[in-house]
Amino acid sequence: xxxxxxxxxxxxxxxxxxxxxxxxxxxxxxxxxxxxxxxxxxxxxxxxxxxxxxxxxxxxxxxxxxxxxxxxxxxxxxxxxxxxxxxxxxxxxxxxxxxxxxxxxxxxxxxxxxxxxxxxxxxxxxxxxxxxxxxxxxxxxxxxxxxxxxxxxxxxxxxxxxxxxxxxxxxxxxxxxxxxxxxxxxxxxxxxxxxxxxxxxxxxxxxxxxxxxxxxxxxxxxxxxxxxxxxxxxxxxxxxxxxxxxxxxxxxxxxxxxxxxxxxxxxxxxxxxxxxxxxxxxxxxxxxxxxxxxxxxxxxxxxxxxxxxxxxxxxxxxxxxxxxxxxxxxxxxxxxxxxxxxxxxxxxxxxxxxxxxxxxxxxxxxxxxxxxxxxxxxxxxxxx
DNA sequence: TGGGATT
Numbered sequence: 001x002x003x004x005x006x007x008x009x010x011x012x013x014x015x016x017x018x019x020x021x022x023x024x025x026x027x028x029x030x031x032x033x034x035x036x037x038x039x040x041x042x043x044x045x046x047x048x049x050x051x052x053x054x055x056x057x058x059x060x061x062x063x064x065x066x067x068x069x070x071x072x073x074x075x076x077x078x079x080x081x082x083x084x085x086x087x088x089x090x091x092x093x094x095x096x097x098x099x100x101x102x103x104x105x106x107x108x109x110x111x112x113x114x115x116x117x118x119x120x121x122x123x124x125x126x127x128x129x130x131x132x133x134x135x136x137x138x139x140x141x142x143x144x145x146x147x148x149x150x151x152x153x154x155x156x157x158x159x160x161x162x163x164x165x166x167x168x169x170x171x172x173x174x175x176x177x178x179x180x181x182x183x184x185x186x187x188x189x190x191x192x193x194x195x196x197x198x199x200x201x202x203x204x205x206x207x208x209x210x211x212x213x214x215x216x217x218x219x220x221x222x223x224x225x226x227x228x229x230x231x232x233x234x235x236x237x238x239x240x241x242x243x244x245x246x247x248x249x250x251x252x253x254x255x256x257x258x259x260x261x262x263x264x265x266x267x268x269x270x271x272x273x274x275x276x277x278x279x280x281x282x283x284x285x286x287x288x289x290x291x292x293x294x295x296x297x298x299x300x301x302x303x304x305x306x307x308x309x310x311x312x313x314x315x316x317x318x319x320x321x322x323x324x325x326x327x328x329x330x331x332x333x334x335x336x337x338x339x340x341x342x343x344x345x346x347x348x349x350x351x352x353x354x355x356x357x358x359x360x361x362x363x364x365x366x367x368x369x370x371x372x373x374x375x376x377x378x379x380x381x382x383x384x
Numbered sequence: 385t386g387g388g389a390t391t
Binding site for chain 1: 385386387388389390391
């Protein structure tokens with residue numbers, strides 16, 4: 001897995017002090033800058049988690065030497081990951097054992113030792129789409145491993161069908177140049193036995209989202225504010241207590257975890273409470289309430305919507321489907337060059353009953369001079 | 385009258 005160079009170095013007992021490690025920090029006389037056993041990287045943090053919440057959560061394990069939630073330089077938006085450097089290596093170990101895999105909102109956080117920082121490991125993360133649904137993580141790693149050392153990989157799966165591949169994934173290489181070579185070698189190529197070529201490109205940061213994606217998030221956040229239990233929303237994160245002896249993911253009496261765990265997508269809604277969205281409403285509401293953005297998810301029931309007009313946008317889908325229940329994501333498929341809607345889109349809803357009701361009500365619905373066709377998404381592959 | 389996807 002991850003080779004931590006300075007770990008090997010500390011095993012050399014007679015090394016001179018002040019040695020400069022390859023790709024690593026200079027070890028001082030007392031060895032205090034060798035943080036390979038104390039410094040952790042935390043991935044997949046909820047978008048709206050603050051530095052204070054981050055520190056509070058990890059400070060509950062033990063004394064922190066330093067910690068940093070990484071943010072976009074310009075927008076200040078969290079990039080969804082951070083670093084925690086403990087004073088005691090035992091606490092770092094404990095943090096991995098206790099907090100790795102913790103579910104916060106829609107995310108499952110990952111806690112692991114950080115690699116020594118260096119310029120060459122930056123921007124080495126790839127986003128892969130068009131993967132055959134039969135391809136698993138191991139297959140994908142095998143395909144990419146010819147270009148370099150893989151640090152992490154993942155294939156995204158549908159939550160409802162319990163593990164069916166969504167045909168998209170991520171590959172992080174050790175070095176940026178390895179990732180570049182993989183793009184050159186694999187983008188647009190068909191994996192052995194595959195019918196369609198795959199797309200390989202550098203992955204986005206959360207901060208690199210398009211305006212449209214950000215707008216989608218605003219709608220989502222707004223939808224949740226109207227459809228979720230309001231008492232959670234209004235007091236969220238207002239108090240940051242110490243977690244005391246150690247975090248217990250099941251103990252809901254701990255306010256920070258309580259808030260993070262409960263602000264999930266599976267909220268009930270009342271059609272009569274659902275507003276007519278407009279970007280202006282969303283905007284003012286968001287800034288007044290200090291609402292933070294939360295990312296979309298692949299979880300839920302995917303609905304195919306056909307016969308949208310070329311002018312259709314995401315707000316149309318929110319307005320159509322929002323009244324039926326919890327909508328987690330909407331997508332209008334556009335032509336790459338004209339940016340006009342190609343006549344169809346997708347809506348993801350959390351609850352089956354609400355999705356089924358939306359389909360029953362909206363299939364055949366007349367929108368302007370068009371009659372919509374609405375159904376659960378079917379897989380092309382499984383069609384006769 | 386049909387398929388995106390960003391941990």
